[in-house]
Structures are given as C-alpha cells and as structure tokens.
Amino acid sequence: AQSVAQPEDQVNVAEGNPLTVKCTYSVSGNPYLFWYVQYPNRGLQFLLKYITGDNLVKGSYGFEAEFNKSQTSFHLKKPSALVSDSALYFCAVRASHGNNRLAFGKGNQVVVIP
C-alpha cells in the first residue's frame, strides 16, 4: 500500500527566506504526487501535482516541488516565504495503476516569522 512520510512536525522560517517542506513516499509502480495546503478551519486547497514529465513542477502561490525518483522524494519549495504562507501542508501519493487510493502524510505546520 502507498504511504507518505513528512518527517518534520513544524517548519519555522523567517519571512523572505526559502521554504522547504519535505516529503518522501512509497508506492508500487509510478507515483502520482500531490501537495495540498490547509488554513485554519478550512478544507484542503490543491497546490500542485506531479504526474509525468518534468521533475520540477510549478504550482499555485509561487510554490514548486521536485520529483526525485531515486530518493522517492517530492519536497515542496518556495524561494521567498510570506507570512501568509503559514498553514498546514499535506503531501499525498497514489499509484498510477491499480490501487488508486490517495495516501496523505501527517502534515507539516509551516510558521513564517515576520
């Protein structure tokens, strides 16, 4: 079964500094990878996805993520963090074939310090 690991509970970063949220995955076959963001008392908003093609994927709000097959990682990055980026971030994976259940990581709380 597919699974996602988000090793850090909380990521603190100063405003204007680069932001990285780590994600590694496990899946049989080729992965479909997703990042979602959740603000307090809100649902999840889709940020970006990797399906195929370029390993570097660009998404909403200036976020990007790099698919690394050898390291089975899909880290989320933003070159310059904003205070408004403070939120809970979820990485998710599903298999491209077979079991299509979407597996979520436990989430990372990002705190951007003014």
Next chain:
Amino acid sequence: GAVVSQHPSRVICKSGTSVKIECRSLDFQATTMFWYRQFPKKSLMLMATSNEGSKATYEQGVEKDKFLINHASLTLSTLTVTSAHPEDSSFYICSARGGGQARPLSTGELFFGEGSRLTVL
C-alpha cells in the same frame, strides 16, 4: 476549476441528536466522494468512500450505523452523524473525484470541501 461545496460549515448540537452534512460538486460530476475526519493538529482520517448509486465502503473501525453516508446523485453526498455524542465533535471534510469528461480529474486529483466543524454539547 472544480468546486466542492460543503454545508454547514459549523454546527452545534445537543448530545443524542443527528446531524446531516452535505457535500456537493458544483461544476462536475463526482462519481466518487470521500469523507474524512480530522482531529486537531492531526492528519486526515479517511472514514468512507461513497460511490454514486451504491453503498459506501467504510474504513476499518468506522461505524457505518453511526456515520450514514448517502450518495444519491452524481453531485451530492451526505454524511449523517446519528445520535451524536461529544466524542463525535470533530472537523469533517469531504472530497470528490470526478469522472467523465473533466480532464483535470483524470489523474486522481481530489477536490475538497471547506469542511464542517461539528460540536456536540
């Protein structure tokens, strides 16, 4: 883009009453919808998968008689928390995966409702 609407956003009820939460796909047909429960500072816990026109598939440990799910049409799924108790207080989120001609949905991307905060007194 695909929009999923969830209602109500907040509900407070007395212990023993039942509460219904609606999840609607506004601009696409959702052949499959998912119901999640989220505890404070925790990840999403999948409760059940509902497919239009058939019975929901519940995850292990989720009481199907407690959490009734109905997916009667391609745009609406409902979750009813029956005889609610304080321990049922939580944030419930639905999501939808479409079918048919909606290309953004062909890769399994889920679209989420805004969530419903249930407080049982």
